[in-house]
Amino acid sequence: MVQAAALPRNEAGIATVVGILKQKFGDRLQAGQAIREQHGHTTTWINNQAPDAVVFPHSTEEVSQIVKTCAQHKVPVIAFGTGTSLEGHVNAPAGGISVDLSQMNKVLAVHASDLDCAVQPGVTREDLNAHLRDQGLFFPIDPGANASLGGMAATRASGTNAVRYGTMKDNILSLEAVMPDGQIIRTGHRARKSSAGYDLTRLLIGAEGTLGIITELTLRLQGIPEAITSARCSFPTVDAACQAVMMTIQYGVPVARIELLDELSVKAANAYSGLSLPETPLLLLEFHGSEAGAVEQAETFGQIADEFGGTDFAATSTTEERNKLWQARHGMYWASLQLRPGAQGISTDVCVPISRLAECVTAARDKAEELGLMAPIVGHVGDGNFHTLLLIDMDNGDEVARADGFVGWLNDLAISMEGTCTGEHGIGQGKRPYLIKELGAAVSYMDAIKRALDPDNIMNPGKILPRTGN
Amino acid sequence: MVQAAALPRNEAGIATVVGILKQKFGDRLQAGQAIREQHGHTTTWINNQAPDAVVFPHSTEEVSQIVKTCAQHKVPVIAFGTGTSLEGHVNAPAGGISVDLSQMNKVLAVHASDLDCAVQPGVTREDLNAHLRDQGLFFPIDPGANASLGGMAATRASGTNAVRYGTMKDNILSLEAVMPDGQIIRTGHRARKSSAGYDLTRLLIGAEGTLGIITELTLRLQGIPEAITSARCSFPTVDAACQAVMMTIQYGVPVARIELLDELSVKAANAYSGLSLPETPLLLLEFHGSEAGAVEQAETFGQIADEFGGTDFAATSTTEERNKLWQARHGMYWASLQLRPGAQGISTDVCVPISRLAECVTAARDKAEELGLMAPIVGHVGDGNFHTLLLIDMDNGDEVARADGFVGWLNDLAISMEGTCTGEHGIGQGKRPYLIKELGAAVSYMDAIKRALDPDNIMNPGKILPRTGN
Numbered sequence: 042m043v044q045a046a047a048l049p050r051n052e053a054g055i056a057t058v059v060g061i062l063k064q065k066f067g068d069r070l071q072a073g074q075a076i077r078e079q080h081g082h083t084t085t086w087i088n089n090q091a092p093d094a095v096v097f098p099h100s101t102e103e104v105s106q107i108v109k110t111c112a113q114h115k116v117p118v119i120a121f122g123t124g125t126s127l128e129g130h131v132n133a134p135a136g137g138i139s140v141d142l143s144q145m146n147k148v149l150a151v152h153a154s155d156l157d158c159a160v161q162p163g164v165t166r167e168d169l170n171a172h173l174r175d176q177g178l179f180f181p182i183d184p185g186a187n188a189s190l191g192g193m194a195a196t197r198a199s200g201t202n203a204v205r206y207g208t209m210k211d212n213i214l215s216l217e218a219v220m221p222d223g224q225i226i227r228t229g230h231r232a233r234k235s236s237a238g239y240d241l242t243r244l245l246i247g248a249e250g251t252l253g254i255i256t257e258l259t260l261r262l263q264g265i266p267e268a269i270t271s272a273r274c275s276f277p278t279v280d281a282a283c284q285a286v287m288m289t290i291q292y293g294v295p296v297a298r299i300e301l302l303d304e305l306s307v308k309a310a311n312a313y314s315g316l317s318l319p320e321t322p323l324l325l326l327e328f329h330g331s332e333a334g335a336v337e338q339a340e341t342f343g344q345i346a347d348e349f350g351g352t353d354f355a356a357t358s359t360t361e362e363r364n365k366l367w368q369a370r371h372g373m374y375w376a377s378l379q380l381r382p383g384a385q386g387i388s389t390d391v392c393v394p395i396s397r398l399a400e401c402v403t404a405a406r407d408k409a410e411e412l413g414l415m416a417p418i419v420g421h422v423g424d425g426n427f428h429t430l431l432l433i434d435m436d437n438g439d440e441v442a443r444a445d446g447f448v449g450w451l452n453d454l455a456i457s458m459e460g461t462c463t464g465e466h467g468i469g470q471g472k473r474p475y476l477i478k479e480l481g482a483a484v485s486y487m488d489a490i491k492r493a494l495d496p497d498n499i500m501n502p503g504k505i506l507p508r509t510g511n
Numbered sequence: 512m513v514q515a516a517a518l519p520r521n522e523a524g525i526a527t528v529v530g531i532l533k534q535k536f537g538d539r540l541q542a543g544q545a546i547r548e549q550h551g552h553t554t555t556w557i558n559n560q561a562p563d564a565v566v567f568p569h570s571t572e573e574v575s576q577i578v579k580t581c582a583q584h585k586v587p588v589i590a591f592g593t594g595t596s597l598e599g600h601v602n603a604p605a606g607g608i609s610v611d612l613s614q615m616n617k618v619l620a621v622h623a624s625d626l627d628c629a630v631q632p633g634v635t636r637e638d639l640n641a642h643l644r645d646q647g648l649f650f651p652i653d654p655g656a657n658a659s660l661g662g663m664a665a666t667r668a669s670g671t672n673a674v675r676y677g678t679m680k681d682n683i684l685s686l687e688a689v690m691p692d693g694q695i696i697r698t699g700h701r702a703r704k705s706s707a708g709y710d711l712t713r714l715l716i717g718a719e720g721t722l723g724i725i726t727e728l729t730l731r732l733q734g735i736p737e738a739i740t741s742a743r744c745s746f747p748t749v750d751a752a753c754q755a756v757m758m759t760i761q762y763g764v765p766v767a768r769i770e771l772l773d774e775l776s777v778k779a780a781n782a783y784s785g786l787s788l789p790e791t792p793l794l795l796l797e798f799h800g801s802e803a804g805a806v807e808q809a810e811t812f813g814q815i816a817d818e819f820g821g822t823d824f825a826a827t828s829t830t831e832e833r834n835k836l837w838q839a840r841h842g843m844y845w846a847s848l849q850l851r852p853g854a855q856g857i858s859t860d861v862c863v864p865i866s867r868l869a870e871c872v873t874a875a876r877d878k879a880e881e882l883g884l885m886a887p888i889v890g891h892v893g894d895g896n897f898h899t900l901l902l903i904d905m906d907n908g909d910e911v912a913r914a915d916g917f918v919g920w921l922n923d924l925a926i927s928m929e930g931t932c933t934g935e936h937g938i939g940q941g942k943r944p945y946l947i948k949e950l951g952a953a954v955s956y957m958d959a960i961k962r963a964l965d966p967d968n969i970m971n972p973g974k975i976l977p978r979t980g981n
Contacts, residue, residue: 152864152866153761154757154761154864154865154866155864155865155866155895156760156761157864196706197706197710198706199704199706203704207681208704208706210710210713211677211681220956224952224955225952226950226951226952226953226956227950227951227953228950228953229931229950230926230929230930230931230949231864231929231930232862232863232864232894232895232896232925232929232930232931232934233862233864233865233894233895233896234669234673234678234862234894234896234931234934234935235862235931235933235934236666236667236668236669236678236717236931236933236934236935236936236937236938237931237932237933237937237938237942237945237946237949237950238717238938238946238950238953238954238957238975238976239714239717239718239722239957239960239961239975240667240680240710240713240714240716240717241953241956241957243680243710243713243714244709244710244713244714244960246710247706247708247709247710248709252709263763264761264762264763266763267763287624290626291623291624291626291734292734293733293734293736293737295765330804331804331807331811333803333804333807334800334803334804334807337801337803337804341801392702392703392704392705393701393702394622394624394625394627394701394702394703395624395625395703396622396624396625424702424703424704425625425702425703426702426703426704455702456700459700459701459702460700460701460702461699461700461702461704461705461706461707462707463705463706463707464702464704464705464706465704465706466706467706467707468706468707468708472707475707476707476708479700479707480696480697480698480699480707480708481696481697482694482695482696483696483697483698483708483711484708485694486690486696486711486964487708487709487711489963489964490709490714490960490963490964491709492963493959493960493962493963494956494959494960505708505709506708
């Protein structure tokens, strides 16, 4: 367990706000221990810090009323989507009110001609894609978990096909948000681009609910490609696989996904999914385009892979076979846990320039071995982003300490390689010590913005910024 | 002439700072009238407001020293790239120091494997692309003018191939900047994505130098495509052309450029460039891809165009013929001026959802006619963005007033269509009245950020935000 520090609580304010909100929201305010703990952090080794109550608004106006009430009494407000974040983003270190947006889950409008849509923040990506399918459209960001779109925006999520479609920052046209004083703003409208003033859209994306609560998103959509081709290829070394990735990107192949599984991950996948992949580093790919285009892309990759010693190259365009090919990747988390039954999986993420990726992945694997840690690695390697899943016996204090040391070492390494301590998991509580190592003096301007917009530090306090409180 | 208001001047502070900087920079500080006026606004009808002196730094450290000196004496600092902005961005309504970054013009590093590079802010896009060509790389943003990359970042520029490659906000990995207190920060490093804290990169992009001066840019690059195919097609109406654009985008054709010229623009192009294009709305397109891919894209577009009454479709892949095809677009500004010799061209830009584009362009044309204004229209229509070039006799006060009325009317129309008052020209001085119409309460949070980071309002005062001074 990594102990997230508790912050001073405003007991009187919290009691007052819970009373007011109970009166207003009735059964839509819950304060039972189980539900409160579900709304604290539950996904990794950071300790759970439950809010004092959970409220379920149905409208932007209700969110505004909640925030205004909290602002008046200086009580923390923590936005909650699906709770799938990994760095303690939803914890309530100073207590306060968790605003669960799951009941604001309507797709408000789809503008097929404009390839955009408006959604409430509680809509999940799977629900949105199910809603869009009949119109031949999809929203491309896929962080793995069936997260809410509000949460994905707040954490600047990305995932497997960011290499082609970008991250949340690239796929949101504008936001509606409730600001720390309870005022409702729109950061833009439906133009596909704008140079009108400061980019508040991008400021709120990735702010993890510390500057406001996202209450509506206008998203860019994509047409479902005419053809999708998947491929896999094994490589003798991580280095060879990364060289092939680099060449593919440099060659301008518009690959939609390009995922690396290291030897240990392949071994786990074989055991878990009954596959018989060569137990060497594996690349899994997906190509989107016209029928001819997708096949051409796969063939180009095949030729590149060949140059770097790739073997067992296989490509397919049928849905069934594609699903089979991706089975190894999709089940990776559960497969990895089976490598060490009873262990907890701690996923940590860094991102480096692609030219440093092989070196970084190899060093991470060697370091884990040196520290006696089991740590399969999977990566969104087209972006230079990878995840190490530490499989930890949480009852072994020494092992937990070694794992903690590994995380710090890996973040430092990524930063030293001109990378980032977090490609897509965000800062939350877990990565706060590394933010200042990475960005130095820039963090003081983040702090100045936070103080200007949220002088009482009520919006998700204790997250992102190294300094807490006022 | 549209009169930009003068702001109160800090005469004593300015005199002190000019003295200090003269001592430090010698001949690299210039205060002659001609050079001062060249560093005020020169490109449209907004009046020139010259700075008190122009200084030419050679390093980030020197920019920091200039800003620190100005901060100490509360004197305005206006960053200057090439002076090609259109909304009065470089004017000095309160006087002060123009920081001309043209001598900070080094390409510092090209990382071909990572498809990124580091440049100083005075490097122009043409210089960068000349530098990159041998390595098979290019930087895709093309706002028309051979602008500096620092200026393009500061104004969130885009241009003809934003439909495929995005705008400056999508093509910058990180920035180095001198903040209003003179401190040097880096907003990130070279990772292709990051979720580490507030997005200061995007906050500085489009802030028009009001929050800091960009002193180094880390840019994303693209591989020069294997094949480039260009095409043109005439349409009976603007509506038909826009329908074809919409279908092309919806169909997922990854078109690299898709430009509309209205009848008047085509007429101007024919006269200026000795062409004989049908004098009806014209689309000009460019497709990037593999040999087969680029041709396939052009063919797909040809079929779509056919459905909407497109005629005289022509596509070509040879460089010479492509250049000939694009001649009409590249010479558009000069061609249009020839429609009315002696007139001044005032370019104004809006952006709307693509489904509203035909309606907006048609209404703009009708309105110009109603007001007796000559106003050819060209547009980056894949983004719903278009420019109206008002050809104005500046000695005719009534005509100037009608043109001013037109600009206001068009901005209001774009906003009413869920668009923006500026797709790519920025706010500067000219669009300040419309920013608040478009974004309402959100502007007060921009103001809060500005006050937090620049409490003495020294960084490019009088720009973007409706309220001026402190």
